[in-house]
Structures are given as structure tokens and as C-alpha cells.
Amino acid sequence: MSIRDTQRARVIETIGAHLLATGLAQTSLRQLAAAAGVSDRMLLYYFTDKADLLAQTMARIAADSAGQLADAIPPGAALSAGQLIGEAVRVTSAPAMKPFMRLWIEVVAAAARGEAPYPAIAHQITQGFLGWIEARLGATPEAERPAAAAMILALVDGLALVEVCSGAALTAQAANYAARLRVI
Amino acid sequence: MSIRDTQRARVIETIGAHLLATGLAQTSLRQLAAAAGVSDRMLLYYFTDKADLLAQTMARIAADSAGQLADAIPPGAALSAGQLIGEAVRVTSAPAMKPFMRLWIEVVAAAARGEAPYPAIAHQITQGFLGWIEARLGATPEAERPAAAAMILALVDGLALVEVCSGAALTAQAANYAARLRVI
């Protein structure tokens, strides 16, 4: 493995932590370079351009978080939609997931704005989420699973979004209330 | 009313329509000025700075949308949380509300990034939403209303967010599924 590859991996890790900590606000090449402890010139040596750097870093973050989620609830758990609402909300509002959820909101918004490379990233992560949910909806009729999964994802993402605007306290209450939801 | 005031009002309206149509992506002063049919120099004559212009425009948009929402379901409707989920989802996914919901997502994300003046705007609009919901939760115990309202808002916003990433078709299914939710 060349120095270049080593550095690339190291930069992805460092910048991933930086994005989780600070969001997408400070993402000029010069700022990212400072966070990674290299020169901006080097970032464009390691990666083809800024979009490439961000895409690879976000992919890494998403993979890490997907692993966390998979560990939290085993795939194949045969839950009903009502049960999984409570579980999904509990898992995604755990402290360890908060930075990711917060960053995720920003990625979705950047995607909504059409800002490359976020649309592709957002779509890919969304598919990952939906797959994670569907794989645990064993007690829900198969035909209903896509709709149920999208609804659960909406609730989880929405709670992260409300937290931004109304604080953690109210969001925690809302999360508890959501755990009481059932499907008729 | 001076020419300045007249122009200010006209600019707010024009730029409001522009934001609803194109989102927050194209919001440099020069772009906004072009959309409003004035020079960027004039925007900073009518308003103290860019943040002022955006804040006033967003306030106008929010007021318009609040009016639409108030018309859709009369305040004081004594609904249960389960019933209001269905109604709120129906109202906010109506075609007329879509541009607003889309813009709203972008505002929340900008707020999450701490970008002035969006945090204040997002907080204010969120309070408006929560008030709208609570005022219609007559059949829910009063103590539970804040949590229920925040949960319903999360679901509504989350559906708008999922639409960005997964398209309107799946979101419509998720919205229908959400209408089957009840609280136990």
C-alpha cells in the first residue's frame, strides 16, 4: 500500500470524525484540510476532487453507522410495525447515534438542494435504512413492508429533525409517545 | 407609503415565490435580485442585509402557509392523536403544501448548520406548527398534548424528508400507512 493510500484512509477517518462533530457547515477544502492535518493541495492529490473526498468519507460514516444499527437489533427479528417503531426510535435516539442523525439531516437537505454529491449519497443511505427496517418487519405482511418501512424511517428522521428545532427534551417526550403507536 | 415600502413588499412577495419554486440553493444577493427584477444594490437599500431580507420573506411564507393550514382544519377540532395523524398527513401532503414542505426541510437543515438567520426562523415556524397541532388535539389528555404534537410534527416533517430521498410514490404509501396509526 502506497503512502498515498495510507494517507487517503487516514484522511477519510479524520474527516469523518470532523463531519460528525461539526456537520456540513465547515467543509471548504481549506477547512477540511486543516481538520485532517494536511494541506488543501494534498487533499486534491489524495482524492480527485472535493466531491470524491466527501463521497468516500460519507460512505465510510454510513457503513460504520449501519454496523452499529445491525448490532443493535439482529436482522430477521420478526417484529410488527408497531413494535419496530419503538425499537427503531430507541436505537436511533441513543447518544452514540446522535451525531450521525444530525449529519444525516444535513445530508438530506443538501440532497434536496441538488448539491453534488449529496443526492447520490442520500439515496444510497436511505436504501440502507429501508433495508435495515424491512429486514426486521417479519411480523408485518410482506406487501405492507415497504410502506411500513418508509413510515418508520419518516418518524425516525422526523424526530431527529424536530430535535434541531425544539430541543432534546421535547423530542425525548415525543419519542416515548411514538413508542405507544400501533397499526390498526 | 413610500416607494421604498412599496418595493419592499413587492420584493418580499416575488422572492417568496422564487424561494418556494427553487429552494435555498440559489440565494446569493445577485440571484435574488435577478429573481425580483431589481439590482442587488437595491435589495440592500430595501433591507438592512441579506439575513433581514430572508427573514422577512420566510416570515411571509410561513404566515401564508399557516393560513392555509388553519383553513384546512378548523382550530378547536377535538381530535385524538391517532385521528390527527391522518388529517395532518393528508393536509401537509396536499399538492399546494408541497413547495412549502420542501423549502421547510431546507430551512431546518440550514438551522441545524447554525446559518443565520435560519435557526430563529426554524424555531418560530416550529412553534407555529406545534401550536396548530395542539389546538386540534381536543380529544387527547392535555398533559400528553406537547409530546403528541411533537410526535405528529416529526411524522409530517419526516414524510417530507423521505420524499426527497425516495420519491413521491413510496412516500404516498407511507402516508397512507401512517393514517392507520393509533395510540395505545
Add this chain to the structure above:
DNA sequence: CTAGGAATGTAGCAGTTGCTACAAAGACTC
């Protein structure tokens, strides 16, 4: 030891950003 590629530093370009200094034009009072 040396040739040649890999790796890095320096400097800067061209574009965009929010905003401003300056002055000219128009409107309105006296």
C-alpha cells in the same frame, strides 16, 4: 550513485460572495 517516479510545498488564478463608497438622478418643499 543515479535516474525517474512518488510525494509535497508555494503561489496564484478565476470565479463568487456579501457589502459599500461615491455620486448622479429624481422628487418635493420653500
Add this chain to the structure above:
DNA sequence: GAGTCTTTGTAGCAACTGCTACATTCCTAG
């Protein structure tokens, strides 16, 4: 018509953006 305030145009500044040309240092193969 003189003077004054409101309104508008021209031009540009300083900071930042992603990115690049060019030169230099370093490491390794022969």
C-alpha cells in the same frame, strides 16, 4: 429656482471558493 431628502446606478473591495501550474524534495529501482 435653490436646497434637501429619497431613490438608484456604477464600480469595486476584501474575503473566500475549488482547483491548478510549477517547482522541489524524497524514495526506491537499477
